[in-house]
Amino acid sequence: MEDVPMATAGGPAAQPAPQAVASEEPRTGVVLVTGAAGLVGSHTCRELAGRGWKVRALVRSPTKADRRLAGIAVDLALGDLRSSDTVRAAVDGVDAVVHLAAIAIERRDESYEDVNAAATIALLDASRRAGVRRFVHLSQNGASSASPYRFLRSKGAAQDAVVASELDWTVLRPSVIFGPEDEFVTVLARLVRLSPVVYPLPGGGGARFQPVAVDDVAQVIGIALERADSVRQTYPVGGPVALTLKQMIERVLLAMHAQRVLIPVPVALLHPLIAAAQRVLPHPPVTTSLLELLAVDNTVGDMRVWTTFGLAPAPFAPEELTYLRSITVREAWHSLW
Numbered sequence: 001m002e003d004v005p006m007a008t009a010g011g012p013a014a015q016p017a018p019q020a021v022a023s024e025e026p027r028t029g030v031v032l033v034t035g036a037a038g039l040v041g042s043h044t045c046r047e048l049a050g051r052g053w054k055v056r057a058l059v060r061s062p063t064k065a066d067r068r069l070a071g072i073a074v075d076l077a078l079g080d081l082r083s084s085d086t087v088r089a090a091v092d093g094v095d096a097v098v099h100l101a102a103i104a105i106e107r108r109d110e111s112y113e114d115v116n117a118a119a120t121i122a123l124l125d126a127s128r129r130a131g132v133r134r135f136v137h138l139s140q141n142g143a144s145s146a147s148p149y150r151f152l153r154s155k156g157a158a159q160d161a162v163v164a165s166e167l168d169w170t171v172l173r174p175s176v177i178f179g180p181e182d183e184f185v186t187v188l189a190r191l192v193r194l195s196p197v198v199y200p201l202p203g204g205g206g207a208r209f210q211p212v213a214v215d216d217v218a219q220v221i222g223i224a225l226e227r228a229d230s231v232r233q234t235y236p237v238g239g240p241v242a243l244t245l246k247q248m249i250e251r252v253l254l255a256m257h258a259q260r261v262l263i264p265v266p267v268a269l270l271h272p273l274i275a276a277a278q279r280v281l282p283h284p285p286v287t288t289s290l291l292e293l294l295a296v297d298n299t300v301g302d303m304r305v306w307t308t309f310g311l312a313p314a315p316f317a318p319e320e321l322t323y324l325r326s327i328t329v330r331e332a333w334h335s336l337w
């Protein structure tokens with residue numbers, strides 16, 4: 001894997017850098033955000049910059065950062081967290097770390113174990129060596145090092161390492177996150193476009209989630225970072241209500257002004273189809289490892305994060321999902337290749 005040097009947004013980078021807004025004097029210090037060009041990362045950078053933090057945004061792709069972080073006051077750090085040089089440079093001189101980088105879908109040269117677990121352990125170690133104390137970590141509802149599912153096990157191993165560290169950590173464990181350019185709900189919407197009459201409901205659509213809006217997650221991160229009483233705390237983060245997959249799809253259809261006949265399909269039948277798609281498609285929308293996670297309840301009983309932080313999470317309602325309307329058949333098809 002190639003190491004990419006640090007660059008400053010707007011500076012002389014080889015590829016176009018985000019159009020950074022001139023940073024004002026920071027109120028709260030320098031914070032490294034990993035996974036900054038991701039769904040949660042871009043909203044978190046905006047939230048933290050708005051709160052007065054000087055944000056160092058670690059990204060792998062300047063092009064993606066250019067799109068996702070445009071107009072947000074960030075300094076870019078370029079590189080892959082699996083490189084020790086990248087990690088060392090990224091934590092140098094920061095006051096806090098917000099660790100969001102992770103993968104949900106493995107690619108040929110990226111494993112859950114390397115990216116989600118080992119890179120987190122390396123980042124913790126580098127943070128400690130650099131004298132960074134504050135570390136906010138985005139885990140995952142259901143993450144456990146004892147999970148039978150590799151994805152949840154890798155996220156659990158990362159969480160265990162954070163909790164075992166001597167840093168001033170906070171762990172957040174969200175259920176599924178929604179918002180423009182999310183992965184999960186966008187995939188449901190693409191399937192609406194690609195399947196004009198019927199809509200397959202894996203396992204009858206009974207899997208349960210508690211979707212939470214990305215803006216709410218970003219606010220939780222910002223507040224957690226600044227509250228002393230969130231140090232050494234673990235907060236589950238779920239939206240206001242638990243919904244089955246079928247109920248979520250019904251809301252997606254309402255938001256998209258679409259109608260489909262919902263057909264239950266056994267997961268065992270979908271498994272070989274998805275395995276085949278995974279072999280053929282460069283960007284499979286779902287993988288067998290994610291399909292298996294439908295067996296895991298992804299709801300959150302503990303709502304203390306909202307009461308403690310004084311926030312009211314947005315519902316997974318059609319009015320909140322209007323961003324799905326811009327998904328076209330063409331876009332849905334191209335997303336696979």
Ligand SMILES: NC(=O)c1ccc[n+]([C@@H]2O[C@H](COP(=O)([O-])OP(=O)(O)OC[C@H]3O[C@@H](n4cnc5c(N)ncnc54)[C@H](OP(=O)(O)O)[C@@H]3O)[C@@H](O)[C@H]2O)c1
Binds near residue numbers: 064082100141183
């Ligand atoms: N989305 C959800 O529903 C959900 C639910 C619960 C928990 N979470 C957790 O929330 C965090 C953020 O998720 P997200 O939804 O924002 O995911 P995302 O959009 O896929 O963003 C993840 C970011 O991590 C970066 N990344 C991955 N591997 C990396 C590596 N080796 N080195 C450096 N950067 C790397 C990716 O970079 P590229 O852009 O270059 O790929 C991407 O920008 C993750 O820890 C995830 O497990 C997400």
